[in-house]
Amino acid sequence: MSTESKSSSRERLIEAAGEVFSEVGFKAATVREITSRAGMNLAAVNYYFRDKEELYSAVLMHAQRCAIEASWVSESSGAPEIRLRDFIEGMLRHLLDPLRPAWHSRLMAREMTAPTRMLRGLLDGGFRPKVELLGGILRELADGRLTDEEIDRASASIVSQCVFYRQNRPVILHLYPDLLGDEDHIGKLADHITAFSLGGLEQLKKSSPVRLPVALL
Amino acid sequence: MSTESKSSSRERLIEAAGEVFSEVGFKAATVREITSRAGMNLAAVNYYFRDKEELYSAVLMHAQRCAIEASWVSESSGAPEIRLRDFIEGMLRHLLDPLRPAWHSRLMAREMTAPTRMLRGLLDGGFRPKVELLGGILRELADGRLTDEEIDRASASIVSQCVFYRQNRPVILHLYPDLLGDEDHIGKLADHITAFSLGGLEQLKKSSPVRLPVALL
DNA sequence: AAATGTTTCAAACGTTTGTTTGATTTTAAT
DNA sequence: ATTAAAATCAAACAAACGTTTGAAACATTT
Incomplete structure (x- = not known):
């Protein structure tokens, strides 16, 4: 898959994770709910990110970058x-x-x-x-x-x-x-x-x- | 056990649960952490309350009653x-x-x-x-x-x-x-x-x- | 076309979760 | 002292969780 659709997968994941994290918080958010909303497989989180916490970190950074831009x-x-x-x-x-x-x-x-x-x-x-x-x-x-x-x-x-x-x-x-x-x-x-x-x-x-x-x- | 120490058990539970719920939220709060802080057995929550959610409800009502008093x-x-x-x-x-x-x-x-x-x-x-x-x-x-x-x-x-x-x-x-x-x-x-x-x-x-x-x- | 690297997937793993159970201890009443 | 109810406990339960795995599907390069 091209690097652009790869990053689009990452971004779909970040977008879906952002929604879920903002709705229920880090602990109550489930990887299954996130990947489901992104239309991806359960393992996607651990493939594109090391674990759930690094995904949360990426989500926060993305939101901050948008806020600055x-x-x-x-x-x-x-x-x-x-x-x-x-x-x-x-x-x-x-x-x-x-x-x-x-x-x-x-x-x-x-x-x-x-x-x-x-x-x-x-x-x-x-x-x-x-x-x-x-x-x-x-x-x-x-x-x-x-x-x-x-x-x-x-x-x-x-x-x-x-x-x-x-x-x-x-x-x-x-x-x-x-x-x-x-x-x-x-x-x-x-x-x-x-x-x-x-x-x-x-x-x-x-x-x-x-x-x-x-x-x- | 006297009714007063019975209610004191319930209240110890509510007090400990109030702390934990307020610190990490409903979902992230664990029954084990709550009963541990109250110095009680794990099963105490389901004995004095139907389940974790009814305990949360009792905690909120208690806080509200205190606020009114x-x-x-x-x-x-x-x-x-x-x-x-x-x-x-x-x-x-x-x-x-x-x-x-x-x-x-x-x-x-x-x-x-x-x-x-x-x-x-x-x-x-x-x-x-x-x-x-x-x-x-x-x-x-x-x-x-x-x-x-x-x-x-x-x-x-x-x-x-x-x-x-x-x-x-x-x-x-x-x-x-x-x-x-x-x-x-x-x-x-x-x-x-x-x-x-x-x-x-x-x-x-x-x-x-x-x-x-x-x-x- | 063959080979290589990347992405997706279903299945399973080991933990942790809330809850239930049944035995045991403590309390209260007779 | 006997008995019945109430309270406590260790142990186990099924369900949900994050994570791992290895094979399959796909894309890219040679």
Whole structure:
């Protein structure tokens, strides 16, 4: 078989495994279910990969590579308020856009709440750069009136609002049934989180302990 | 054996099972690990419960009953700002307080991200009343200037900031290592989320479409 | 066409899983 | 003390699991 259809077999396997792993987790996923969904023989996993764990590792790397390529980090310039709004909408679309393969972000969400040994690499490789970009935007918005710790807390508050809708989708559908319904609900969500967070930042600036300008220290 | 030590056997089993289930999930948890931690024989699960699944059900019900008893819903009265702050701190302590058995909220977090058929009952029985209380506080703070949908979105924004620190603890320890360190970090967290959210609400009131008073319609 | 390397497959292997069984011990009541 | 019920235990069970194996099918090269 040609190398291209060989890699296509590997990829079919990774794709099917990604779905299953993201649905039930590593331990509960069975090699039989994975190979069955890929339309391949049971032994395929141990032929293309050493074992089930190496397949899981390959799946995570694939999802991470896709996440980096289709990077939702906006290089948009302009007012920091606009860049914040772009950042939030990009993150929400990355997490919720039904056009993307659902298992990518579902698997990441699983890895964050129930991490395996691969979490550290995933964070440093894919997530930390984006969090640092967000930190830069927030520092601009803070205008020197927030401490590093306050910036971090605000950053966590913003990220939390975004990942909430990915990690707790079943809860939201049951508790806030109207929030995910109509078309362009992602846009509305981005509008809300942006406004809410900008307001939150303003409040932090008001109540933050005054910092002396460096020149006066 | 007395009925009290009989129920104590059942409870030892539930306690051990709660730990294991919360750590690795239902499927990956083994009856042998559970009975071993409880210091009991392998057959104990099928003696006190019909099977592993009924044990899981009992564990969830136990966690829910504890959550309702040690209700973190503050009946505090006074300014809605104070009641919001009390609500947030109560929720955070419920989720993060190291004095409480860690597996209670860990298991709930697991159930929210990877729900079983028992999620609906858990939400209606334990969580919805609190969310409705939060909605009441927010409605007061909104002063009639926010739509029901905006109230719901703000409610979700506040809840998301709280559960974030429970559901993504490993991520936070790695990405924001300074946020969970010192003593009374829960109090500081409650301060931040309260201020951030009050600011967010103010911003929503500013940018919300003006609603005509009912009397004028 | 023959030979070689690659991929697929059914079958089986050894573990681990949840559950059952029947004997044994412990408890409670007479 | 006797008896009956309840609780505990070691042992075994069938089913499901990840993995291995060796032959068959396929593709590629000589």
